[in-house]
Amino acid sequence: MTSQLIAPQAFISPLAIGDAVRNALAEDLGRAGDVTSIATVPEGTLGRAVVVARKAGTIAGLPLVETSFKTIDPSIKIEGHARDGVTVVAKTPLMTVAGEARAILAAERVALNFIGHLSGIASATAEFVRRIAHTRARVCCTRKTTPGLRALEKYAVRCGGGFNHRFGLDDAILIKDNHIAVAGGVRAVLERARQSAGHLVKIEIEVDRLDQLREVLDTGLADVALLDNMEPAMLREAVKLTAGRLVLEASGGITLASAAAVAETGVDYLSSGAITHSSPRLDVGLDIEM
Numbered sequence: 499m500t501s502q503l504i505a506p507q508a509f510i511s512p513l514a515i516g517d518a519v520r521n522a523l524a525e526d527l528g529r530a531g532d533v534t535s536i537a538t539v540p541e542g543t544l545g546r547a548v549v550v551a552r553k554a555g556t557i558a559g560l561p562l563v564e565t566s567f568k569t570i571d572p573s574i575k576i577e578g579h580a581r582d583g584v585t586v587v588a589k590t591p592l593m594t595v596a597g598e599a600r601a602i603l604a605a606e607r608v609a610l611n612f613i614g615h616l617s618g619i620a621s622a623t624a625e626f627v628r629r630i631a632h633t634r635a636r637v638c639c640t641r642k643t644t645p646g647l648r649a650l651e652k653y654a655v656r657c658g659g660g661f662n663h664r665f666g667l668d669d670a671i672l673i674k675d676n677h678i679a680v681a682g683g684v685r686a687v688l689e690r691a692r693q694s695a696g697h698l699v700k701i702e703i704e705v706d707r708l709d710q711l712r713e714v715l716d717t718g719l720a721d722v723a724l725l726d727n728m729e730p731a732m733l734r735e736a737v738k739l740t741a742g743r744l745v746l747e748a749s750g751g752i753t754l755a756s757a758a759a760v761a762e763t764g765v766d767y768l769s770s771g772a773i774t775h776s777s778p779r780l781d782v783g784l785d786i787e788m
Contacts, residue, residue: 503560503593505583508656510561514649519565521646522608532604545599546787547606549592549613555780556585558620558657559613562650563593566609571601583657585624592782599786606784615647616654617780622773623658626757635761635768638663638747642771651774663769671695672724673703684710688719702747711736715743725765726750733763 504510549563560582567574574597580586592613595602626637638661643651652662664670671691681687684703691701702722705711714720725736727750740746747767748760760768 503564503578503581505558505581505657507583507659508653510649510653514653515561515565516569518612518647518650519562519569519608522611523566523569523605526608527604532600535600535603539600539603541600543599544597545602546594546596547602548594548785548787549609550783550785551586551590551592551617552588552781552783554585554587555617555621556583556624556658557592557613557617557780558582558654559616559650560593562612562616563609566605566612567595567597567602570605571598573597574601583620595784599788602784602786610782610784612650614779614782616650616657617782618777619651619654619774620658621780622777623655623660625754626768626770626773627659629754629757630761630768633758633761635765636661637757637773638767638769639773640749640769640771641666642775644774655773660773661767669699671699671701673701675704675706675726678703684713685717688714688717692719704749708732708735708739711739715740720744722747724749724769730759730763733760733765737764 551557557580560578560580564576567576574595577594579594580590580592623637630637639652639655640663648665652665655662664672673687673691678684678687681690688703695701700721701719702724703714703720704724704726705714706726706728711723714723722745724747725733728736728748733748737746746765747769748765749769752760752768752770757768
C-alpha cells in the first residue's frame with residue numbers, strides 16, 4: 499500500500515484493505531479468471547490506464563484501487579496523482595496504472611467499485627460537514643453499513659471530514675429504547691451498564707422525550723445522550739437542560755436539508771445512517787491509453 503494515497507487525517511488497516519480486495523477479486527474472477535481478456539488480449543500485451551474522477555467529489559478508496567491491481571500482478575506500476583480526502587473537480591486524473599493489459603482489465607471493475615462507492619460516501623460526508631461548518635457540531639456515521647465493508651465505509655466518512663460512531667457492538671455501550679424496556683427503566687438500565695462498564699467504555703443512552711433526559715441527568719451515570727427524532731425546538735431545550743453535563747448526539751432522519759437547523763441547536767454531534775447506506779456513488783472511470 500502506498501502511504502501517499504491515504505488521507506492525512508485518516509487511517510485504514512492494510513489488513514482490512516487486503517481482505518476486502520481479495521474477497522472482491524475472488525467473487526469477480528470466479529474459477530476461470532477473466533475469460534474475455536484471456537480470449538481477446540494476447541499474453542504479454544502491455545497497457546497504460548488512467549483512473550479519472552468523471553464528476554466532482556471527495557476521494558476515498560485509492561489504496562484499494564492500488565491493491566486491486568497489485569494483487570492480480572505485483573509488477574504493475576502505480577503513479578498516484580491524488581490522495582484520499584482531497585476534493586477534486588470533474589475529469590481529474592487520480593492514478594496512472596501501467597503493466598500487463600490482462601491484469602489491468604481483470605482488476606478494473608473491482609477497483610472502480612471500491613473507489614466509486616467510498617468516494618460517494620466521502621463526498622456526502624463532506625457536504626454535511628460544509629453545511630454545519632458555522633457551528634461546533636460534528637457529523638458522525640452509524641452501524642448502518644454494508645456487511646463486510648464497515649471499516650472501509652467508516653474510513654470514507656473520515657476522508658470526508660466526518661467522525662465515526664462505534665464500530666460494533668463491542669466497543670461502546672449504546673442503550674436503546676428496547677434495552678430500557680427489557681431492563682425495567684432508565685435508572686435500572688444505567689445502573690446495570692455502569693456496573694459492567696470498564697473505565698474506558700463510554701455509556702450512551704437514547705431518549706426521545708425531555709422527561710427521559712431529566713431522569714438520565716438525575717442518575718449521573720451516562721456519558722452521552724442520543725436525542726432521537728427530536729425537532730429543533732426540543733433539541734434546544736435539551737441543550738439548555740443538559741448545560742454541558744452530557745455529550746449530546748442528535749439522530750433520526752437528519753438530512754442535508756435539515757442538518758444546519760439541527761446543528762444550530764447546540765448539540766455536539768449529528769449522526770446519519772444515510773451517509774453510509776444511501777450515498778450515491780461517485781462516477782470514477784478507467785481510460786486505457788495504449
